[in-house]
Amino acid sequence: DTGVSQDPRHKITKRGQNVTFRCDPISEHNRLYWYRQTLGQGPEFLTYFQNEAQLEKSRLLSDRFSAERPKGSFSTLEIQRTEQGDSAMYLCASSPQGDPTGELFFGEGSRLTVL
């Protein structure tokens, strides 16, 4: 059994380019979360899916950001027209519905550097 998988692990791009990150949650985990983390700060909540439905979006998720989970399995996070302020670690987590602990299982993250 593998944990939460994120791809790519590192991405360097030029300002103005579009980037897409992929997250594969633990199988049978129907809840999926995206977080963003900048240096020295804790992870910031971006959005949350239950199955394919996006149930909550943070105000941090500007119009340039879009997240999808079309079949309720893997998810993608796309950033359009990247800015230098988008440089961060993008973390994905998953959890099973009905789990009494409420534990989140995180991936290793995708580090974005915008030049």
Place this chain on the structure above:
Amino acid sequence: DAKTTQPPSMDCAEGRAANLPCNHSTISGNEYVYWYRQIHSQGPQYIIHGLKNNETNEMASLIITEDRKSSTLILPHATLRDTAVYYCIVRVGGTGGFKTIFGAGTRLFVKA
């Protein structure tokens, strides 16, 4: 979700107990205390959680005060690999909670 306050950093000698405090004076009756840790360049890892009783697992112990306004995470015999950022989080637990809000956490340095 209630807000938590943690010291920004702490030191601990290897082999000694590490006691990490957390204040959550505005915690609600249905909110749990969760602890996660994040080792450098990795995603956060769940450690333990509790509602009002003290909890222990293979990683740590969680002591929650009777009024639930503060708690302490105890790593009984800290090792160098416990050097990490530790996050104390208060949220509605179990199936009722959806998002976990992280603060800045406490950076624990375990020294040889």
